[in-house]
Amino acid sequence: MDKLSKRERQDRIVNRLNTTVAVRISDLAEEFDVTTETIRRDLDALAVRGLLARTYGGAAMRALTDEPGIAARAQTYVAERERIGLKAATLVKSGDVLIIDAGSTTAHLAKVLAQLPLEFKVITNSIGVARVLGQSDTASVLLCPGDVRLTEEGVFGAETLDFLDRYHANMAFIGAGGFTAKEISDADAAGVAIKRKIITRSERVYLLADHTKAGITQFATICPLSAMDGLITDAMADDGMRQALAEAQVELMIAEQGKAGLAA
């Protein structure tokens, strides 16, 4: 058995981390019949390229959220999104039927909900939300069909829209690329179609959006702001927006720092 090339060896290491959570330098060295130093150099090189995460003595697979598209966004304003997720979770009670949109903010909500002992049903087009809430023993999750788009970690398209038409929820949580006193919008047409459908299929709809989304208008309009029943955000300085929300009868919920909605 000839020794593998550097390229081949590194490919196999990355490949292995698709199935294994973590690898150890000493094991790899033995398996490939090279020195631990060589493996160490491989791991360091791969880590720089972001293909894996170094650990003491080995390496671990990269994070699930490390998908190309989402990576950058997911890393920014994480704390804000977590607070928003916590706040939103306080609205949910046992017996509810929820629709949860695909998006990085809604993913945080799912994480919180998965740890609560509430019995509720969730309909979602987000693969991430489905995975996270699937871990809950008390919640049941119904995943929509559709064309898989990994950049958004969800399914989209005609099948998804058709499917949603056949269900009804009493509460929905959606995300958006931007919102103004007038309307909510997003940059992704396929995603907007889903959001619009979700709104029609739910009694109440809540918008989850951090403060950076305020005042932003993107090219695809989702709906007028008044179509929302509530806005959950992390900060709201603009008095004009406050008034617009009040006039549109949209409840404003601010997830303030240190004031988590649920006891830790």
Next chain:
Amino acid sequence: MDKLSKRERQDRIVNRLNTTVAVRISDLAEEFDVTTETIRRDLDALAVRGLLARTYGGAAMRALTDEPGIAARAQTYVAERERIGLKAATLVKSGDVLIIDAGSTTAHLAKVLAQLPLEFKVITNSIGVARVLGQSDTASVLLCPGDVRLTEEGVFGAETLDFLDRYHANMAFIGAGGFTAKEISDADAAGVAIKRKIITRSERVYLLADHTKAGITQFATICPLSAMDGLITDAMADDGMRQALAEAQVELMIAEQGKAGLAA
């Protein structure tokens, strides 16, 4: 700042691994202001419960596929499954429409397919397969709706069956818990229902099963062996089985070691 209870500490560690790929014992010890030994004991306890994976010097988040019961099996015969996946992938060509079942063996097939520059459509009820193939630029993936069951990394139930009824494929790949000269079977009733449906919706059906599945009968019957067009496995010693396959006109494909179907 009071010291946290064992319970709280362990909760936080698990929680952290939802956002971080790996943690280090020394860091945790410092952060929680306890000894490394305490953290080590925490990690070992959590690892036994399957909530994380130990690494040298710390822990990593558990794999998506690492469900309690499956963990042991999933680690063994990985090489065999990879070979089977490679072999199966040689059957696929551009323009094909595939249905791929949920299962650990089919997941390997998906991994191989994702790296080929073929243009094909895939319909699947496996969240894992959808994620993996979603990374391909050339393949398009249609995910089935259904109730999410994370133990199998897929969706199941009436919605899934209904959905499959509306599609037609020219090739399908399914897994099974066991197969004999007579029939194919599995331990999971919901999964069997899906497999049966897949068989009716595809022109050709291939069974992917490693050699440990041979001669095993589980409680839920999927179909007679003759319903398959091909069996892809890694070893086949039994002459009786060979003959049965020939009589049933099931093509036997053996993925032998070192004879990968595709160049590495």
Next chain:
DNA sequence: ACATGTTTGTTGTAAGTCCAACATTGAGGC
């Protein structure tokens, strides 16, 4: 107060890892 069991800390030894500096090997290019 007492006994009991759990949790955590302490300690010492063995083993593993990290890092840097330097030696060796191997594949092209001239």
Next chain:
DNA sequence: GCCTCAATGTTGGACTTACAACAAACATGT
């Protein structure tokens, strides 16, 4: 052949972790 560069191996010392056995602290029920 010779040179050069990249890849790998080697080595030694500093640091880190693993493991096991035992001690101390803490909670809990009687």
